[in-house]
Amino acid sequence: MFEHEQVVIRTGARSGRPVIIALHSTALGPALGGCRLAVYPHWTDGLTDALRLSAAMTGKCAVAGLPNGGGKTVVPLPAGPFDRRAVLLDVGDAIEDLGGRYGTGPDVGTGTDDMLVIGERTRHVACRPTSAGGSGDSSTQTAAGVVAALHALCAAVFGSPDLAGRRFAVVGLGRVGADVARRLAAAGATLVLSDVDPARRHVADALGAALVAPGDALAADVDVLVPAALGGVLTPGSVPLLRCRAIAGPANNQLDADATADLLHARGIVWVPDHVVSAGGVAYAAAVELHGETPAQATARVEGIGGTVRSLLDASARAGVTPLAAAHDLAAQRLRSARAA
Incomplete structure (x- = not known):
């Protein structure tokens, strides 16, 4: 069954590229979701990505307690050069035409400066540079939320939230993954x-950590695996x-399919759904830029991810279901309440 409220597919007037906006739900409020610029084998693969990622954003916002739904922007790019500014302005026009039902921020292939360009065409954009009055790079807050989740996870699995002495495999050393690695190292x-990029070796060298191939990291003998690259690894x-x-x-989208959560559960491996763990960036940016909260209030939302993880793992244990099922139940409850109201 098709569950999205609206899907916009249009050719950018300036760039000639397909601009895809998947609006999954506005039951809780205006939808949020990043703007992804990426090369795909075919533009319809970008559409598939937008549909899946926007649905995940609805769950992320609902579980995080945000008054927002889920959406996503995807622009499938050519393999060669492209006019970046033209693409971003086309994205801004498409968002503006939705009349405030959807706002965007950075995602794969975009950053804070790109949000400034999109902001030339619409005000429904977050994570602009702090020098321009925005909340800045969301990766810092995303990483903070991940570490809050890891504290809660370690408390549930190992009996203590302390990260010192625990072994972690971090797969992916981009902005968020590298930040998480630094925070973990600082915690002992x-x-x-x-x-996959050899240029990221400097992160490992600076932390005195081993750098291994992605496949070896996935199979490493560690306490906790931290997937921080692209999805589909489980x-x-x-x-x-x-x-x-x-x-x-x-x-x-760490799982190739929801059924894989059952395989992890059967092996006794506790997997916290990625849309719960990664909510820090969107929670902070939305709180500050869209809902007018103070930085202190927004930081409290990020730190609250730890409490959300504890609640989900408790509910999972009580019901004998996977944490994914518990997260789906919580999101569904909040969506039903919003629709009833």
Whole structure:
């Protein structure tokens, strides 16, 4: 059954590129979701990504307690050069035409400066540079939320929220993954790090950590696996290779399919859904830029991810279901209440 409220697919007047906006739900309030610029085998693969990612954003906002629904912008790019400014202005026009039902921020392929360009055409944009009055790079707050989640996860699985002496494998050393790794190192954790880009070796070197191939990191003998790159790493093929006790990370769509959560559960591996773990950035930006909260109030929302993880893991244990099922139940309850109201 098609569950999205609206899907916009239009050719950008300046760029000639397809601009896709998937509006999954506005039951809780205006939808939020990042703007992704990426190369796809075919533009319809970008549409598939937008549909899936926007649905995940609805769950992320609902579980985080935000008064927002989920959406996503995807612009499938050519393999070669493209006019970046033209694409971003086209995105801004498409968002503005939705009349405030959807706002965007950075995602794969975009950053804070890009939000300034989109902001030339619409005010429904967050994470602009702090020098321009925005909340800045959301990756810092995303990383803070991940660490809050890891404290709660360790408390549930190992009996203590302390990260010191625990072994973590961080797969992906982009802005969020590298920040998480630094925070873990500062907390006294032992790290195994990985990234497909050899240029990220400097992150491992600075932390005195081992840098291994992504496949080796997934199968590393660690306490907690932290997926922080692109999604789809947890599959029926990779789950039997895992040697961790728990998994929590900011990478979107870590499971190839929801059924894989059952495979993890059967192996006794506690997996916290990625849309719960990665909510810090959107929670902070939305609170400050869209809802007028103070930085202190927004920071409290980010730190509250730890409490959300504790509640989900408690509910999961009580009902004997996966944390994913518990997260789906919580999101569904909040959406039903909003629709009833």
